[in-house]
Amino acid sequence: MRPGSEAELAELVRVANAPFVLRGGGTRGIGAVGPGEVLETGGLSGITLYEPGALTLVVKAGTPLAQVEAALAAEGQRLPFEPPDMRGLMGRSGESTIGGVVAANASGPRRVQAGACRDSMIGVRFVDGTGTVIRNGGRVMKNVTGYDLVKLMAGSHGTLGVITEVAFKLLPAPEMGATLRVDGLEDARAVEAMAAALGSPFDVTGAAHMPGLGSFVRVEGFETSVRYRVGELTKVLSRFGAVDEADGAVWQAVRDVVPFHGRDGDVWRLAVTPSEAARLVARAGAEAALYDWGGGLVWLLVAPGVDLRARLGVFAGHATRVRGAGGTPAFPPEPAALAALSAGLRAKFDPKGLFNPGLMGAV
Amino acid sequence: MDMPVPDPVILAKRARIVARLAGVLPADALITDPTETRAYECDALTAYRCLPMAVVLPRTTEEVAAVMRACHEEGVKVIPRGAGTSLAGGSLPTPDAVVLGVARMNAVIETDYPNRFIRVQAGRTNLSVTGAVEAAGFFYAPDPSSQLACAIAGNIGMNSGGAHCLKYGVTTNNLLGVTMVTMAGEVVQVGGPYMDAGGLDLLGVICGSEGQLGVVTEAWLRILPKPEGARPVLMGFGSNEVAGACVSDIIKGGLLPVAIEFMDRPCIEATEAFAKAGYPDCEALLIVEVEGSPAEIDEQLARIKAIAARHNPVAYREAASEDEAKRIWLGRKSAFGAMGQMGDYICLDGTIPVSELSFVLRRIAELSDGYGLRVANVFHAGDGNMHPLIIFNANKPGDLDLAEALGADILKLCVEVGGCLTGEHGVGVEKRDLMDVQFTREDMEAQLRVKDVFDPGWLLNPAKVFPLYVTASRRAA
Numbered sequence: 001m002r003p004g005s006e007a008e009l010a011e012l013v014r015v016a017n018a019p020f021v022l023r024g025g026g027t028r029g030i031g032a033v034g035p036g037e038v039l040e041t042g043g044l045s046g047i048t049l050y051e052p053g054a055l056t057l058v059v060k061a062g063t064p065l066a067q068v069e070a071a072l073a074a075e076g077q078r079l080p081f082e083p084p085d086m087r088g089l090m091g092r093s094g095e096s097t098i099g100g101v102v103a104a105n106a107s108g109p110r111r112v113q114a115g116a117c118r119d120s121m122i123g124v125r126f127v128d129g130t131g132t133v134i135r136n137g138g139r140v141m142k143n144v145t146g147y148d149l150v151k152l153m154a155g156s157h158g159t160l161g162v163i164t165e166v167a168f169k170l171l172p173a174p175e176m177g178a179t180l181r182v183d184g185l186e187d188a189r190a191v192e193a194m195a196a197a198l199g200s201p202f203d204v205t206g207a208a209h210m211p212g213l214g215s216f217v218r219v220e221g222f223e224t225s226v227r228y229r230v231g232e233l234t235k236v237l238s239r240f241g242a243v244d245e246a247d248g249a250v251w252q253a254v255r256d257v258v259p260f261h262g263r264d265g266d267v268w269r270l271a272v273t274p275s276e277a278a279r280l281v282a283r284a285g286a287e288a289a290l291y292d293w294g295g296g297l298v299w300l301l302v303a304p305g306v307d308l309r310a311r312l313g314v315f316a317g318h319a320t321r322v323r324g325a326g327g328t329p330a331f332p333p334e335p336a337a338l339a340a341l342s343a344g345l346r347a348k349f350d351p352k353g354l355f356n357p358g359l360m361g362a363v
Numbered sequence: 364m365d366m367p368v369p370d371p372v373i374l375a376k377r378a379r380i381v382a383r384l385a386g387v388l389p390a391d392a393l394i395t396d397p398t399e400t401r402a403y404e405c406d407a408l409t410a411y412r413c414l415p416m417a418v419v420l421p422r423t424t425e426e427v428a429a430v431m432r433a434c435h436e437e438g439v440k441v442i443p444r445g446a447g448t449s450l451a452g453g454s455l456p457t458p459d460a461v462v463l464g465v466a467r468m469n470a471v472i473e474t475d476y477p478n479r480f481i482r483v484q485a486g487r488t489n490l491s492v493t494g495a496v497e498a499a500g501f502f503y504a505p506d507p508s509s510q511l512a513c514a515i516a517g518n519i520g521m522n523s524g525g526a527h528c529l530k531y532g533v534t535t536n537n538l539l540g541v542t543m544v545t546m547a548g549e550v551v552q553v554g555g556p557y558m559d560a561g562g563l564d565l566l567g568v569i570c571g572s573e574g575q576l577g578v579v580t581e582a583w584l585r586i587l588p589k590p591e592g593a594r595p596v597l598m599g600f601g602s603n604e605v606a607g608a609c610v611s612d613i614i615k616g617g618l619l620p621v622a623i624e625f626m627d628r629p630c631i632e633a634t635e636a637f638a639k640a641g642y643p644d645c646e647a648l649l650i651v652e653v654e655g656s657p658a659e660i661d662e663q664l665a666r667i668k669a670i671a672a673r674h675n676p677v678a679y680r681e682a683a684s685e686d687e688a689k690r691i692w693l694g695r696k697s698a699f700g701a702m703g704q705m706g707d708y709i710c711l712d713g714t715i716p717v718s719e720l721s722f723v724l725r726r727i728a729e730l731s732d733g734y735g736l737r738v739a740n741v742f743h744a745g746d747g748n749m750h751p752l753i754i755f756n757a758n759k760p761g762d763l764d765l766a767e768a769l770g771a772d773i774l775k776l777c778v779e780v781g782g783c784l785t786g787e788h789g790v791g792v793e794k795r796d797l798m799d800v801q802f803t804r805e806d807m808e809a810q811l812r813v814k815d816v817f818d819p820g821w822l823l824n825p826a827k828v829f830p831l832y833v834t835a836s837r838r839a840a
Contacts, residue, residue: 053611054717054747076617105559116559118567119536134809135802140714141746142533142786144522144571145794145801146828147810151535151567160563172617195477201500201588203655222617222666225659232656273556275477296558318561332561337551342563344816349809360562 004043006125006133006164012039013162014131019357022158024062024100027093028086030157030322031330033356041099044164047071049139056139058123058167061099068098072170080171081117082108082251088261090323099163105155108255109206109218112198112293114171118154123167126153128160129350139167152345157331158356160349174220177205178230181214181246182237188278190215191295193240195274198294200236202229208254209291215240216250254292257299263288266324268308270298272317280312309333331360364411364792367826367838369459373416373439380437381417384461387429392467394418403444403462407509408452408793410763415442415456420464424542424550424580427463431578432548434461440822441546443574445517446488448509450710451791453521453573453827463578465516471495472581480539480556481586485516485579489523492584501586504531507787508699519579522571524787529745530621530654531587533787535570542581543569546818556583568813573789574824576817590654593621595691596664598671599645599678603627606647607720609674610744613651614717616670618663623745624650624695627724630739630752631694637701640694643678649744650695698741699752705737707757709766710750713777714786717747726776727751734769736762748786749777775800790828798830807833 001020003009013020019036023029041062049058052075059068065083072078083101087093100106102124107116114120123137136149153163182193187209194207197217206218217237219229230245237243253259260267265287272280274295281289281298288301302308305326309319318332334342339361346360373380384393394400395417405412416439421427434441440460447454447464456462468484469491475481476499483492489510492503506525507513513523519541524533531537540554553569554560569576600606610623626634626648635642642648653663664681671679682688702708715723724740731738731753742749751773755766774784774794778801784794798807807829814821814837821837831838 051716051718053615055614056716075615105564107559111558115532115536118564119532128809132805132809135806136809138781138783140716140748140782140786142524142528142714142743142748143783144524144533144787144789145783145785146790146798146807147813148522148535148567148571149809149813151564151570152813154567155559155564172614172619175617192477195479199476199479199500199588201591203590222659222662224662225655228656228658271557271559271561273475273478275475293558316555317557320561334562335551337545337549338553338562338565341551341565341816345563345813348812348816 001037002040002043006044006127009044009162009164010127010131010133013127013129013354016354017352019354022162022356024097024103025064025095027096028090028100028104028106030320031359032325033359036357039162041097041162048165052077055170056167057170058139058165059098060165061097061163063098065096065098065101073173076173077170078173079168080110080114080120082110082255083117084108084255086256089257089267098166102154102163102166103156103158109208109251109292112207113203113205118151120168121150121154121166122169124150124153124163125165126161126163129352129354134161137167141169157359159346159360161355175222176226177218177220177248178226179246179248179250180217180230180233180237180243182241182243183214185215185241187211187281187291189240191274191277191291193237194294196236197233200233202233206251207294209295210254210259211289214246216246218251254290257290259290260288260299260301263301265301266304266306266326267322268300268302269320269322270300270317272296272298272315276315280315284308284311329361334361365831366413366457367831369457373459377416380439383433383437384417384419384430387433388419388421388426392420392422392426394420403447403456403464406447406449406452406454408450408455408791411452411455411792413456413458415460415462416458418462418464420467422467424544427544427578427580428548428550430463431544431546435547435822438820438822440825442824443516443520443578445486445514445520446512448513449517449521449789449791451785451789451793453789453791455792457826465580466514468580475556476501478556479586480583482581482583483515485519485582486514489513489515489518496586497589500589502589503584504537504587505534515582516579519570519582520572520574521789524748526622526624526743528743529623530619535567537585538566538570539583539585540566541569541579543577543579545577546820546823554583573791573828575814575828576823591656592660593652593654594660594664594682595650595652595688596667596682597678597680597691598649598676599643600647600674600676601645603647603724604721605674606649609649609671611717612670612673613667614745616666618666620651620653620745622650622652623743625742625744626695626698627740629737630698630741633705633739634694634698634701637704638694638697640690642694645677650691695741702739702752702754706754708755709753709770711753711770711773712748712750712785712788713774713782714746714748715777715780715782717744719780720744723776723780727773730769730772734765736766736769747782771797792827795828796830804833811837
C-alpha cells in the first residue's frame with residue numbers, strides 16, 4: 001500500500017484491523033518484522049517549506065534523502081547530523097527516505113559535535129494507530145510548548161505511528177574540511193587520542209578509528225580557521241604518533257561502515273562510554289571493528305548467530321544487531337521498568353497493534 | 364487563572380499523611396509549619412501563590428523514592444521543585460499537594476573528562492555545574508539567565524535554553540541520562556554515560572515534561588571544552604526590519620555566532636536610562652558574539668562587518684578589549700532590571716520563525732498602542748525566541764488583567780505566524796490556558812497519553828501544562 005496523502009493514510013489506518021510493516025525506502029530497517037502488509041510512505045513526498053535564512057526545512061516523510069540533501073546543498077546548507085547510507089552495509093538497494101532516517105534516528109560521524117538526528121528535529125506530524133493525525137513541535141528552533149513527542153518519534157522505528165512530515169533545523173555547510181590521521185595506534189590508545197582531540201577547544205566534527213587504516217579527526221569551517229585548528233590539533237595528537245593529513249573521503253567510509261561491505265557475518269552496533277570501548281571490543285572476539293563518535297559508537301562484525309550480549313556481559317550502554325538473525329532480539333532488551341514504560345507508550349499510541357509488530361521488544 | 368478545587372479527602376487526612384512522611388524522612392527534611400512552608404508558596408511567577416500541605420527536602424534518591432511511595436499510596440499529589448525559579452509557575456503548589464524540593468541534592472557524583480560528562484544530583488545549580496569542570500577547561504552549555512540560582516532538575520523539567528542555544532542547543536541536546544523516581548516510587552535509569560539511550564527515546568520526552576512524568580534526582584550531562592575566546596560586536600540600525608534582515612543574512616552567510624541578541628528602541632531607551640552602557644540612539648540594536656582563537660574571531664567578525672555594512676548600520680562597535688566587551692553586554696544583561704525600574708512587567712517567551720521578525724514587531728507595537736501598555740523587546744534573534752516585556756502597574760486595579768490579555772494576544776500572534784507559545788520558560792500555569800491556541804484536542808490527547816503511562820493516577824504536578832478542561836476527567840479518575 002502506498003497512500004498518496006496524509007488524509008488517505010489516516011483513513012487507511014483508521015479502518016485497518018491487520019498489521020502493517022512500515023517502509024520508507026527499505027534501506028535501513030533493523031530486525032525481523034511482521035507479518036503484515038507493507039505500507040510505504042513514498043507517496044508522501046516533497047519539500048513543504050525551506051527557509052535558508054531561518055535554517056529551517058519542513059519535508060514530507062517519503063521524500064528521498066538525496067533530494068533533500070541536493071536542495072540544501074544548492075543553498076550552501078546541510079542536515080547537521082550527516083545521515084549514513086546503510087545500503088552497502090545491509091546489502092539492500094532502494095532509495096533512503098527522510099522519514100526512514102528519522103524513524104531510525106540515523107546519525108553519522110558529526111554526531112559528536114552537531115548531535116544526533118533527533119537533536120536537529122524541531123517538528124513532526126504522524127498518524128497514530130487510531131488513524132488520528134498528530135502534530136508536535138513546529139518549525140522553530142526553540143520550543144518547549146507541551147511534551148516533546150518529536151524526540152519520542154525519532155528512533156521509534158515505526159512502532160508508535162507513521163511519520164508523515166518532519167521539520168529540521170539546519171546548519172550552513174562549511175567552506176572546507178580537513179582530516180588528520182594518526183597511524184598504527186592500538187584501539188585503546190586511539191580512543192585516548194580521539195578524547196584528547198574532542199576535549200580540545202578546536203571544535204572537532206568527527207573522530208573515528210578504523211583498525212589497520214588509522215585514527216582520524218576532522219575539523220570544518222572557514223579556511224583560515226580550519227588551517228589554524230589543523231595546526232593546533234597536530235600538536236595535540238603528535239604525542240600519540242606521527243600526524244599527517246588524510247583525504248576527507250574517509251568520513252563516508254566511517255559513516256557508511258564501508259570496511260564491512262561485502263563481508264559475511266552479523267553486524268552489531270554498540271553505544272558505549274568511549275573509554276570502555278576497546279575493552280568491550282576485545283571481549284567481543286569480533287572479526288572486525290570500527291570506532292566512530294570518538295569511541296562512543298562501535299560497529300562490530302561477528303560470526304553469524306553469536307550472542308554478542310552474552311559475550312560482552314554488563315556494561316554502560318547497549319548493543320543492537322543491525323544485520324543478521326539469531327535467537328536473540330535485534331534491539332537491546334531493556335530493564336523491566338523501562339520496558340514496561342515503552343510497552344505502555346506503544347499500547348497507547350497504537351492500541352490495535354498495527355505498526356511493525358515484533359520490532360523493538362514489545363509485540 | 365483557575366486551580367482545581369482541593370481534594371477534601373486529602374485535606375482531611377493531612378495529619379496521617381504528614382506522619383507517614385515523617386516516618387520515612389529525617390526530621391529536618393520535612394516542613395509543615397506554615398511560617399516555613401511560605402517560602403515555597405510560589406516560584407518566580409509571584410503573581411500566584413498557594414501554601415502546600417507540606418514540603419519535603421530529601422537528600423538522596425532513596426528518600427525521594429520513599430516519599431513518592433508514601434504519596435502514591437495515600438493518593439497525594441506531588442509538586443516537584445528545583446530552585447523555584449520558574450517564570451511559568453511550574454512549581455506552584457496546591458493546598459492538597461506535597462512540594463518535593465531537590466535543592467539539598469546538589470552533589471557532583473562523578474566528573475569524567477576523557478568521556479566528557481559530569482554526573483550530578485539534580486538539585487545542583489546550573490552555574491555550579493560549569494563551576495565544577497571549568498578548571499579542567501570545560502563548561503556546561505545551556506545557560507538560562509537564572510543560571511546562578513536555577514537547578515538542573517528544573518532545567519530538565521522545562522528543557523531550559525539560554526543565550527547560546529544557536530550553537531550549543533538547549534537542555535535536551537546536552538542531557539545524556541537521568542535517574543528518575545516515578546510516581547509509584549520506582550527508581551529508573553534512562554540513558555547514561557553514553558550517546559543515544561537505547562529503545563524509545565524516553566529521555567527526550569522526560570526532558571521538558573514539567574515534572575509531570577517523574578522526579579529527576581540525578582543527571583548525566585554532556586560537558587564541552589571551553590572555546591579559546593569570545594568577542595561581541597554591537598550594531599545599531601534605523602529600523603527593526605533592517606536589523607531583522609541583517610540577522611537573516613548573517614545566518615545565510617554561513618556564520619554560526621554563539622549569540623545574536625536583539626533589542627528594540629523601547630528596550631534600548633530603558634536600559635540606557637538604567638545602565639548607561641553608552642548604546643547608540645537607534646531603532647534596533649544587535650549584539651553578535653563569536654568564538655574561537657583571536658585569528659578566528661577576527662575572520663568571523665570581518666565577514667559579519669561586511670554583511671552588516673550592506674544594511675547601513677548607524678553604529679558598529681567591535682570590542683577591542685575585555686572591558687569593551689563587558690560594556691557591550693552591560694545593557695543587554697541589565698535589560699530586565701531596567702524594566703523593573705519602569706514598573707512591574709510580564710516577560711513573554713514565544714518563538715517565531717526568524718523570517719517573521721519585522722512583521723511580528725510591528726504587530727506588537729500596534730497591540731501595545733491598542734492596550735495602552737508599553738512593550739519592550741529583547742530577545743535571542745538567531746533562534747526567534749522573543750521576550751516581549753509588558754510594563755504595567757500592579758497597584759492599579761485591572762492593570763495586571765490588561766497586561767495578561769495583551770500577553771495572550773502577543774502569544775497568539777506568535778502561533779499564527781508559525782511559532783509557539785514558549786521557547787524556553789515552559790507552560791506551567793502561566794500559558795496553560797493558551798495551549799488550545801497552538802494544539803488541537805488530538806495533539807494534546809497524544810501528549811496526555813504519555814502522562815497516562817508514566818503517572819496513571821495523575822498525581823504528579825497535575826494542574827499544569829494543559830488546560831484544566833482537557834485534563835479534568837483524568838484528574839478526577
